[in-house]
Amino acid sequence: MYGYTMRVAQDIETYHALHREVIGLAGTDYDGLVLHFAAPTAEGFELTEVWDSKDRLDAFNREVLPVAAQAAGVTLDPAEVQVTEFVPAVVITPQPYNSDDRQATEPA
16 A cells, blocks of 8 residues: 655645546546545645555556646646655545535534
């Protein structure tokens, strides 16, 4: 397995615009994706993903992400992105939850 966390110095609306385009192109069942989590931060947004292999992520980044980014009008300047890679020890996903389908709320 392969995982990474990306911290991006752009607002959460940038993430939402890109995410809508990705779903429009590829749906939500990406070959090899185990976990996708995104949240706003004080500096922008943070995205954490776990894939069954780095090769599958690389294929997604080659085939889907550039098309979605162009359609959303999103450009990620490398100076605005910080990536931390990791090898997951355990990933448990008992049920899917898509906040796009529900009213998002801020933690109390």
